Amino acid sequence: METLRALSHLNKYLARYKWYLIWGIVFTAISNLFGIFPAQLVRYSLDLVRETLDIYYLYDSTSLQPTLYDIFAFSILLYGLLILVLALLKGFFLFLVRQTLIVMSRHIEYDLKNDIYDHYQTLPLAFYRQHNTGDLMARISEDVGKVRMYVGPSIMYGMNLLVLFALVISYMVSINARLTLYVLLPLPVLSVGIYLVENIVIRRSEEIQRALSRMSTYVQEAFSGIRVLKSFVQEQNSVNSFAHEADSYQEKSLRLTLVDALWQPLSVLLIGLSNVLVVYVGGQEVLAGRLTAGNITEFILYVNMLTWPVMALGWTTSQTQRAAASQQRINEFMAVKTPLVSTKNLRRELQGALSFHNVRFVYPDTGIVALKNFSMNVAAGESVAILGTTGSGKSTLANLIMRMYDASTGEIRIDNVPIKDYDLSKLRGQMGYVPQDVFLFSDSISNNVRFGQPNMPQERVLRAVADADLADNISQFPEGFDTRIGERGITLSGGQKQRLSIARAIARDPRILVLDDCLSAVDTNTENIILNNLKRIMENRTSVIISHRVSSAKLADQIIVLDDGEIREKGTHDELMAHNGLYRELYDKQLQGEEV
The missing domain is CATH 3.40.50.300 (P-loop containing nucleotide triphosphate hydrolases)
Structure with a gap:
């Protein structure tokens, strides 16, 4: 329920791109249909071989035997060509699936990042005093990336699994319900495993995101305060501190990787058990005359068709839980409203x-x-x-x-x-504001002056710079007003930065x-x-x-x-x-x- 509640925030984005989702479902169903038909053609081919061989040997040393062989060879060739055509069609519709669902996920990622950034702009200074920059950046980058994996690949693989199960299992039951039951016996074990893994994954994913936020914050502060760091000769201590944060992140990531590593072989084991049951129980059905050898081969193909979706079920569950943890972190900030x-x-x-x-x-x-x-x-x-x-x-x-x-x-x-x-x-x-703690943008001098009014004519820029007593300094720069001043104006002296900040404030002619x-x-x-x-x-x-x-x-x-x-x-x-x-x-x- 917590997972659904966290991810329900994304429903408005899914509704916005509903036609991508609808067509994605349609293309998924069509691609799976073209995946099922070849298994039936293989059954027909094997049954044809078995039946034709008996007839072929009955006409041994007769003039009809070559004719029977030509008909037999043509039929096998026709089945082979049909299987090839169906495979090409399946590949084409899989391409369309990715062009709808994965493209939808990129659109949602774009909108979500813009919405978060727009919301950040509305929040008051009190919010930024309470939260560090690294955490803000992690939520708009890493967390949104985790969410995109849910609205893209996870939804795609999840829908593929549902459609494939509905088509394959219904058809398997129509052929032989007893064999289908034995084939599906490992699935309840798989479901219990998913439930157990789910709780572990979501808890460890939250730990990873918190560790990543701390590491991002440390890196951002180290780069912003590089002058102080170098002045106090603390480079090695900084490296050691970062290594400590990185080790913490690595440890938590490896703990989550351990869960994934145990889950993958378990999935393969359960799928392999299904194949064994197909051969054993199916062999009994063939001996009883209720199935043909072609049916057994068809069932094995169906089980192999379910192998990747069932294996992807664990991955999809993991990604969904990670996305829920990330979306919960995003929702925390999106729920904050400005009192201003x-x-x-x-x-x-x-x-x-x-x-x-x-x-x-x-x-x-x-x-x-x-x-x-x-x-x-x-x-x-x-x-x-x-x-x-x-x-x-x-x-x-x-x-x-x-x-x-x-x-x-x-x-x-x-x-x-x-x-x-x-x-x-x-x-x-x-209003024109010159803060005590000057902040300049990594842009040209001219663009920093006209920051409050991007379309400001250059004449006003020149007048503001002259009034701030900065014109002589700028004239000495090789590129003049086009000089890029670096992050936070690092290439300027303290006095130059203050005067540029004054020029920026007075250039917009405030009341x-x-x-x-x-x-x-x-x-x-x-x-x-x-x-x-x-x-x-x-x-x-x-x-x-x-x-x-x-x-x-x-x-x-x-x-x-x-x-x-x-x-x-x-x-x-x-x-x-x-x-x-x-x-x-x-x-x-x-x-x-x-x-x-």
Whole structure:
């Protein structure tokens, strides 16, 4: 029942490609019919040989004997040609079976991967904080591959077995019910074996998938952090750790392989026992005059026709259980729904007025209280600087403005409209965000700048790069704007990556610009150049400058100092300096550091 419940998610895909499935069933039935007819022709041929030989020897040394031989030889040749034609026809329809059922499985694999990836895009940041990248990748690659083996080869072999059993067994019973009963005696033993193997396979398949997820996660982290790994000379330790994870995966895979290895010989033994019973019981029937020698040969051919489907039954069962385990893992993530839904789906142009009213936020995965009773009002076109030490809640504000999370309590409004009323894509489409942890894509510099608007003209790309003080650096690259920057921008320095991220944000001309500590990796001179450019860029645009540097706050119309998620001070630069509080303390410390 658990297997059926897990795989029932695939019913909508099977319904979508029902004509592939229907024609696959039709072609399977036709191909099996062309497989059964040759066995009957072999029976006719053998019976013809036995009967004709008696007549042939009766006319020994007569003029009719050559004529009888010609008729006999022509009949055998005709049967041989018919068997060849039927074999060709069976092969042709088997080709059609694979062109329907296997093609259907590829279509379902394609749709399932797209659906999973699309669903991943809708999930909030909290989901990605709780699950590692390797596990996400394993479910969309390895698990979907296991599912495809079910909707393709497993269904194909399963239907072939059902159709073949229905045709062959019904015909065998019509010839001799007693012999058919003895031939089928091993099948109940086979069914019990399948039941026992099923429980083992599904449990070990789940262990394999978990081990694969851990191994994929380790590899992904090792490659992403290759600089750190090499800097600390931990290559050999990394190899040893990977070997440990690989050994765990290998051990679990070998345990499953052991089950398969025991199952295959058992299947062959049971099929061989059926052949022995055919010869023994069939011989008794021939002696009793109820069957002919041709019938015995026909039965042996039928048993051999059932050999591969019965042997494939164990493989099909194993694949089905693996697919159920994988689909269950996929269903777990597909069942996760994002809480970030719009109540009214408003799609309107923003003016940029931003307000927080008694906002409190608790991270759902850790329970950490990041903001406590936070309130602020920023008019459209104004700028606000959020200052504070590490862990004070600055980046949490950026996530709330972009609606990566919803506030635990309190309300956030944009243009005096609750943020939850806006269509999420339209809302974020009018914002520019420069994250603290810069992420660049393995693409050209030009395409990274126009990431938010792929059809952006090159003139806007050039202007954004100039405003971010990156034009001189790009001009020194051999390929200029077409330079590919490698995975996560590995070919650029930290400051270059931050400036490219700024260019990407301002190039889309956002109504609300959020800068999350985006100048931490640049020197003071470059910071002054970028700040002067940003002063012009921020005109008539709501800007939120999040930083731990006081120098970045000078551009803002108002400054908020955070500490442990609470507002400690609020005002302009001059007001806070006159107050001689936490802001003045930060300013003096950083000014002394710059002088040193």
